[in-house]
Amino acid sequence: MVNHKTVVLGASGATGKHLVSQLLHSGQNVKVIVRPGAKIPDVWSEDENINIIRAEISKTDESSLATLVRNCHAVACCLGHNLTWKGIYGKPRKLVSQAIQLLCKAISLNEPEKPVKLLLMNTAGNQNRDLSEPISFAEKCLIRLIRVVLPPHTDNEAAAEYIRSQIGQSHPFIEWVVVRPDTLTDRKEVSDYVLCPSPSRSAIFNPGKTSRINVGHVMAKLIKEDSFWEKWKGQMPVIYNDEYSS
Template identity: 45%
Template sequence: MKKVLVVGASGATGKLLVADLLQRGLQVVAIVRPCSSLISVVENHANYCEIPASITELSEQQLLTHLSGCDTVFSCLGHNLTLKGIFGEPRRLVTDTIKKVSRVIESLAPATQLKIILMNTSGNSNRDIPENPPLSQKLVIAVLRVLLPPHVDNEQAADFLRINIGQNHSHIAWAAVRPDNLIDEVAVSAYTIHASPTKNAIFDSAPTSRINVANFMANLATNADLWATWKGKMPVIYNDV
């Protein structure tokens, strides 16, 4: 049975991802915020293991124990949309977590590459390929880099995977999923995947349901052909409307 680790599992997208993975018969280890248990949500599923802890406070040795036997790590981490969440510590929550996870994977030295699937944002450009966002978007993003630490965190997390892990790492492969304007829907619907954004992420954003993001991330982990298509890339997802 495949075993996977989900960090940020108690978030709005994370809990949907956990449910999707369990439905596929995977063994899921979920790191959730203390006092944010999903046990009642997943109905005490036999394949579900919950770790109530802040990812920033887990030691690398503890994380190694939870990662042992996994073939995929999902990050659905994000900053709470409060003053403390946006401007308080940890300002590099996503980046520091991706770096920590990568160090632990390297220490495990798995025989086959372990996947990291990161939920990112369409407002972050993939600088591995020619992407030329509209000038209006570039200007706003430049301001966000100065004013909103979470945006920089998302950029740096993806950049770490692009630059430091790269395309030919011995033990790690990765993909960074870029949803656009996140919305809530109750069921998976049709969606499209693109190599680069087709919309202005600031002034012409398109809806992307969280449950579709969770579905695509789960598909990446379980569909070998899909993974081969998007490995080492930053796919953009939109609802097909």
């Protein structure tokens, strides 16, 4: 296996930590960008395969980020809003969507010879508008309400929509996959899971569950395995723990 380098944003978060661990476990080189005050696992400081960059992504300019992602074959975004009043309603309200736009511009600025893999952790509550994903009238009404009262959902939608519509399927420098977990849970070990092109159940009225470690595992697999990447690139697969796949 070729030892590439991956940049991970949101690496100190509950899911990002799992992705980084999966990559390091397989011997990959990883560059993580975390907030200046973020807590990280002690073992990271002892691993020669990890490079820790402390920076506020919302305050990083395009040129600086281009330098950080240069010569990396994959960039993964596991950013999310903290589930506190400030995290949900405070600034930056467009944390994820602005970071994704900045990442795409930074990657393009480098003009890599081979397209960079861009991965975004998103949500099963967001539709893939490239597909005719069925949604009931009641769900449509509730989603409209969620967009008003929960700004992070709107941010997640905007991030995925920017990738889908602005980067699209034939960008010269970027290929992408948006991973959509359902209700996130914690498990200590990777378990069986399934990937579906679209939700197999209602994320609002009949949600499934997805463990964070499984999300980290599938994102690492997409980064490491080119054949798996080719199967899902340009798509927004939904991931469920196997027992919640239908």
